[in-house]
Amino acid sequence: MSLLFRRPTLTRLLLLKNIKQNQRSTICSKPPKEKIGPVQSTFALCVFAVTLLAPAGWIMHHIPEYRRQGQNTST
Incomplete structure (x- = not known):
């Protein structure tokens, strides 16, 4: 039987579950310390x-100059 289709063992499942729980615990859901006003957002x-x-x-402003340079070098 191929190694790719092997059923995961119980220890591997527990390890994955533990990793997922640790990742969730690092998420911070507190409100920001300082609010950003409309002036800062607009800026x-x-x-x-x-x-x-x-x-x-x-x-776009210099396109005509680029075109002239391209025509001069090709002739």
Whole structure:
């Protein structure tokens, strides 16, 4: 019989159950110590949007220059 389809032994099942119980005990369900206000949330969202959109805007702004450089090198 293949080792892959062997039934797990009782000790292995107990070990897995013990591991699952230990993992659950590390979860913290307390409320946060400091509440984040709307100003901080808005600032964080703006910074996140700028960090994503600024490089894309830079590339799109310079597309005509990239095209001209590509045409000059290919001829």
